Amino acid sequence: MEEKLYSIGEVSKLANISIQTLRYYDQIGLFKPSHVDRKTNYRYYKDAQLYYLDIIKSLKYIGVSLEEIKAAQAFTPAELLSFLQQQENVIEKQINRMYEIKQSLYKTKKQMEEQLAIDMLDTVYFKNEETNRILSIHTNELTPYYIPNTYYSSLIKTLEVENSLLSNRYGCIYPYQPYNSLDELHYSHIFTPLITDRYITHLTTDMEVKTIPAGRYVCIAFIFEPDTYLTHYQKLYQYIEENRLEVVPIVYEIFMPINYSPNKADEFIVELKIKLK
Incomplete structure (x- = not known):
């Protein structure tokens, strides 16, 4: 059975990603179409490719840069696990930093309230x-x-x-x-x-x-x-x-x-x- 192909517009709707972003991903080699019609220059994507797009979206969601995502595409499962653990450590530090900022705001506000009182x-x-x-x-x-x-x-x-x-x-x-x-x-x-x-x-x-x-x-x-x-x-x-x-x-x-x-x-x-x- 011939695998179904999706136009860039259809992928945009299915994955909730703009057409402009998909074109950019193609340009930098992050997510390329399965087939490009030479006459119309239209991009077409296979069903299975949407899985890789999900990975890109997930890594981008946790703050990974596009350059790092591109490198991660070549990882083995073990290397990807190690990479995700590193990202978890980065996020944990960010959470701790945000907690400190929130704590400092609370104490500074309290100091100001005491002064105004x-x-x-x-x-x-x-x-x-x-x-x-x-x-x-x-x-x-x-x-x-x-x-x-x-x-x-x-x-x-x-x-x-x-x-x-x-x-x-x-x-x-x-x-x-x-x-x-x-x-x-x-x-x-x-x-x-x-x-x-x-x-x-x-x-x-x-x-x-x-x-x-x-x-x-x-x-x-x-x-x-x-x-x-x-x-x-x-x-x-x-x-x-x-x-x-x-x-x-x-x-x-x-x-x-x-x-x-x-x-x-x-x-x-x-x-x-x-x-x-």
Whole structure:
């Protein structure tokens, strides 16, 4: 029995592929017609060829390039299996990457929501916090008056080496105690929040991954100005002492940008928060 032949238009409808695409596949040698009429130059395809077209469509669907598909057509079944396993690994990496991006968007949105929820500047308030992972650098003599950019640059460089996403926030940690001047207040750590769960491996000797623990915090927020920083801290300290609140003696300071334009003056909201026991 003579095998049925299909015109390019019929194949286009059967396989849901445009005629232009079929012509291109013929041109690059990926999927050639079984017969070309010399007089009319019409292309005709055999029934069995549609199977190979299905393979092309399947590989293209999972993101394989036409060049790779053409090479895969010469594979043995064992080689094709190995090739598909490689593609599976590629897709798995893409899925993990997309999950990280989704996770970073969620955490960045949450940070913005928390910032917008601060409607009481210069006033003590309470809030609940989830656990937050941070990348921190140990410091000695830094104060709110002066933090060299080299510290922030080191954090950024480490995250870039790790191919991890960056947060637009930075913070500092120092002991909870009475201070009479900013010269007495020395940071123990400079940090940036980690917005993915990626494991950080390329740490310098002065770096570590820490956590800001979940719990209820007593806080104060204000527009950052070095001359008023101590006044706000003392207001928070006085509130805690007068109300006899039991706290973990660690202050977490968070810098949050108010604008993101390089054409505007730098302006930040600072939040000081201390965990209740």
